[in-house]
Amino acid sequence: MSSAGNLNIVVSLDGGRSLTARVENTRPRAAAVLVGRHVDEVLRMVPVLFSLCGRAQGIAARAAVAAARGEACAPSIEDERAISCEAAQEHLWRLLLDWPTRFGRLPQRVRFAHLHHRLAQVNDTAAAFDVGGVLLDLVAKELLSGFFLSMREPANLAEFVSATRYGGFVGETLAELIEAGRWTPEGDKVAPLLPPHTAQEWAQMLGGTLPAPEFDRAPAWHGGASPVVCETGALARQSRSPLVAALLGYGHRIAARVFAQVVDLSDHASRLRHPLARDMQPCFDAAPLGEGAGLACVETSRGVLLHALRLEGDIVADYHIIAPTEWNFAPGGAFMQEATGWEAEGRDAALARLDWLALSLDPCVAFTVTQEAAADA
Template sequence: MTQVPLHLVAQWRDGRVESVEAINARPMAAGLLKGKSPEEAAQMAGVLFSLCGVAQRHAVLAACQAARGEAYAVDVETERALAIEAAQLHMWRALLDWPNLFGMAPVRDRFGLLHRALSQVRDKASAFEVGGHVLNLVGNELLSGFFVTMREPRNLTEFSATCSRAGTVGKILSQLIDAGASDPLEETVPLLPSLRASDLIEALPNGWPDEDFCRAPQLAGQVYETGPLARQVSNPLVARLITHRHRIAARLFARLVDLSDCASRMRYPLPTDMPPMIDAASMGDGVGLARVETARGVLLHAVRLEGDMIADYAVVAPTEWNFRPGGVFEHEGAGWDAPDPAYARWRIQALALALDPCVNFEVSVKTDEEVAHA
């Protein structure tokens, strides 16, 4: 077994996955920001958490601004930068990782061209142009089949056939639907509602996200799922998949809808009918909380300032919401039939990709024989 930050272990017995466990071994690195100025901490956060470095840097600055008692208002440039980073991460999963799981050729050329174009956005005009290219990608990869019929599919068979007429992502969705419902339980982990930073402050236990909370976040004793599915649950086609208990497919579909939203934010930043991707609020004298909607879900940064230096810092990442003990991965990953360990591994990998951890992960499937000889 290689050393990876997130190890996903399943127990398979007699054609059934009986349990799963998410072992999250990544260190809590937020403490490294203590003793730094806000500007130093913002630069360091972009390196420590490089996968979503833009979101991390802006979260530091927003939290510190709120801690100073200053009202935080996101500007166009920040909103656009956050949307660009989220779009790049969405495309990485959808165009590279998902095709690999299905034995398809990754869409490398299209990904490379768009990723570079997004990295080179410098002004309103280039953001508008590249945002249009991203919208075209979503249309080609997923929605082109729906454009032909000009109506919602009447049933899952038609839904699958419609997806299959699109590009690589559409074909993956079609195969996910054809593989059968993915929800093993009647009750599912609720989706994290859209909350502003001030709302989240009210729900924090003891007014501060301590280490236990950062490892296993919850609100009022309830665990939640965060990410594209939570943001796009009201989309009719996403909702259709949820209704038929195809939550893995629904998450992938929601990712593409979310990608189109990122493109729209690039072209028309800070629309009145969409909440900003970042906001912050004061938690008291010298204490602030920032909330950022990232590709993977809600990211929280909490800071306590003493003068101009950081005295305490906490980060709650999307991975800790979805892969916490008793969270959505462990809840949804067990209690379903699998003809053999190979299929169990494949489907657990699909669930993990759909929930999108921000660290490398490895899946292990244990059988009775392996447990007996352990």
């Protein structure tokens, strides 16, 4: 997905039992190269500095600068369109290219390339409306068609699997994940889902100041007696969707994440067809963060993206970027909570399950899952 660093996931196994896991995050701290530069140069650099979510990153930077200057910065139709097109491209990458190969099927390269190109070319209301319709058709045919055959929701997991298999390749992926078994950590211990927050709420949580450097790599929500590392992303946004909630209830959290990505894709299609709808969460928000400082939060395909910066005149004096991957792969985060405390049929099944878990959390860089050498275990 990106050449900017990797997530090296190293696990120790006893047969099919996952004992320990650690994540070596080699992603560079991209914000460091922005400090000391003129703000106009920074705003030009940010969209091209990131190989993924460049549009969302650029909008976050612009909104954070506006907040630092005390200027209003509300989402425009063009902003929402850019974020939704980009998020749709990222979801399609996972659904059409990455997930099929996990189960021995060919990636849908031609279909992906066609849709990716159409989304990249959207530059007006009519084109956005049309491609939004194409995405909704894709969701209906490739996942939900089996659920349309019944007047009620599936009564049990067997009916759920049957309905997904009636759909296309996305449905097949979900069926394979469900039939692979329910692997939940002992005690059903999982990271809580990060609810939506306004930029002002983020600013209050941070105490009205820029985050500490360690927050950039290991963020946590400080809203109670102790900090909480939450899961962000499609599942956090779509957990109340009935069929996603059903999968969570059955204990199939990985499949629930994939289903949530499809529901999220349909939401972005809806935004393209009906922009700035009042009953949809704003695609971004911004707030001041002390004198000369500002914060912006953008909902990307992978979860909430935070930019926080401080200006001294027109020079960027400090900059922090907290990507969704930092939440989901942080110590005590979603991956670490679910990576251990269960047993698969054998070593290969355990490694496959860990690969699926990482992929379902949609990191913004490439990742590897390897077994720790016996001498190092």
